[in-house]
Amino acid sequence: MESQSTVTTVPKPGAPPTGLSRTDYRGQNGRQRPPRIALFMVITVIALAIIGGLFVAYDRVVRPKMIGEFLKSMMPPPAAVATAVAQAEDVPQLLPAVGSLQAVHQVTVTPEVGGSVTKILFQSGATVSAGTPLLQLNDKPQQGDLANYKAQAKVAELDLARYRALVAKQATSQQTVDQQAAALDQANANIAKTNALIAQLLVRAPFDGVLGVRQVDVGQYVKAGDAVVTLTDLDELYANFTLAEGERGRVTVGQAVRVTVDAFPGRVFQGTITAIDPQISSDTRTVKLQATIPNKDHALQPGMFSNVTVVLPATPNQVTLPETAVDYSLYGNSVYIVRPTVDKDGKPVNGADGKPSLHVERIFVKTGDRADGKVVVVSGVKPGDRVVAVGQNKLQNGAAVSLSDQGPPPAPAQTPRP
Numbered sequence: 056m057e058s059q060s061t062v063t064t065v066p067k068p069g070a071p072p073t074g075l076s077r078t079d080y081r082g083q084n085g086r087q088r089p090p091r092i093a094l095f096m097v098i099t100v101i102a103l104a105i106i107g108g109l110f111v112a113y114d115r116v117v118r119p120k121m122i123g124e125f126l127k128s129m130m131p132p133p134a135a136v137a138t139a140v141a142q143a144e145d146v147p148q149l150l151p152a153v154g155s156l157q158a159v160h161q162v163t164v165t166p167e168v169g170g171s172v173t174k175i176l177f178q179s180g181a182t183v184s185a186g187t188p189l190l191q192l193n194d195k196p197q198q199g200d201l202a203n204y205k206a207q208a209k210v211a212e213l214d215l216a217r218y219r220a221l222v223a224k225q226a227t228s229q230q231t232v233d234q235q236a237a238a239l240d241q242a243n244a245n246i247a248k249t250n251a252l253i254a255q256l257l258v259r260a261p262f263d264g265v266l267g268v269r270q271v272d273v274g275q276y277v278k279a280g281d282a283v284v285t286l287t288d289l290d291e292l293y294a295n296f297t298l299a300e301g302e303r304g305r306v307t308v309g310q311a312v313r314v315t316v317d318a319f320p321g322r323v324f325q326g327t328i329t330a331i332d333p334q335i336s337s338d339t340r341t342v343k344l345q346a347t348i349p350n351k352d353h354a355l356q357p358g359m360f361s362n363v364t365v366v367l368p369a370t371p372n373q374v375t376l377p378e379t380a381v382d383y384s385l386y387g388n389s390v391y392i393v394r395p396t397v398d399k400d401g402k403p404v405n406g407a408d409g410k411p412s413l414h415v416e417r418i419f420v421k422t423g424d425r426a427d428g429k430v431v432v433v434s435g436v437k438p439g440d441r442v443v444a445v446g447q448n449k450l451q452n453g454a455a456v457s458l459s460d461q462g463p464p465p466a467p468a469q470t471p472r473p
Contacts, residue, residue: 154296
């Protein structure tokens with residue numbers, strides 16, 4: 056039997072696969088690919104385009120919306136702020152100065168004559184009236200002379216009466232009577248002189264005031280003019296201060312002044328200008344002024360350093376705010392005005408609590424004089440505007456706020472400022 060051999064036919068390069076006609080297939084170089092592969096690639100491209108579009112839509116629409124909703128839910132509650140309302144009022148103009156206090160009446164008590172101290176009749180720091188005895192010097196010799204002169208006066212008076220009786224009887228001459236009258240006058244003069252010497256040895260207070268520290272001791276010999284104690288009238292004091300010569304035309308006698316001292320922070324003493332030096336210092340170009348300050352409680356003392364503020368006539372209709380409401384910076388002074396929040400249609404927006412929502416708007420302002428814890432706002436704020444008085448450092452433009460129940464802060468203690 057003949058064996059049958061199997062012949063395998065190898066397709067030629069570029070020939071179509073078995074079972075496909077040449078019209079159903081093209082090779083490389085522009086020849087057609089199988090239809091299933093082309094359809095698969097088209098479907099893949101379309102799917103990738105759809106997926107890419109979904110990613111783009113998510114990134115541009117869904118993701119920002121979700122982030123916004125998340126941030127909105129995470130926003131802190133409105134900051135509670137203390138506010139103040141801008142007001143239109145008359146603002147006094149102030150001229151600040153520095154000076155010192157001086158007593159209206161002050162003296163160092165001294166004896167008019169020398170002598171030994173026998174008695175000290177006062178206590179250091181005591182309040183005394185005019186004429187109160189303070190110091191007794193040794194007056195025994197003078198007391199002896201006084202007794203002698205009084206005896207001489209008595210004898211002279213008796214002799215004069217006797218001689219006048221004799222003259223009436225023409226038993227003696229008128230000359231003798233005149234001589235006896237002169238002797239009596241001389242004795243009385245010696246008595247008066249001795250009384251004056253005795254009075255000089257008793258040192259008295261020349262006026263009402265407060266004594267200082269005693270500077271003598273019993274038994275000490277003092278000469279005329281030696282210091283015994285100081286005496287000061289504290290009921291009124293002078294405040295001496297200076298102003299630049301350019302301010303001379305703005306001050307007059309009778310204007311009010313305010314005085315503060317370091318010993319009593321926050322307390323303001325009132326007074327009036329009582330004297331203005333008629334000359335301008337050629338060295339400092341300043342004018343000296345003196346104000347009188349009532350001091351019934353004796354709180355002020357001579358020699359104290361003082362801050363003096365001259366109160367000039369007020370400027371009317373000035374917009375004022377608390378000094379704490381103004382944020383001072385190198386870029387300018389600004390305030391935060393509280394305004395109601397509205398939607399795009401201009402309607403008020405309510406918060407979660409049902410109350411109107413508020414926000415702040417930062418406005419740059421121009422400020423003027425400052426006094427009594429307030430500052431004049433020249434521009435940027437109108438009367439009636441509600442501004443944040445405390446806590447500006449935690450705010451930014453557009454921040455949501457709520458009104459605190461504490462109200463505006465109190466005015467700081469006064470040292471008047473320009």
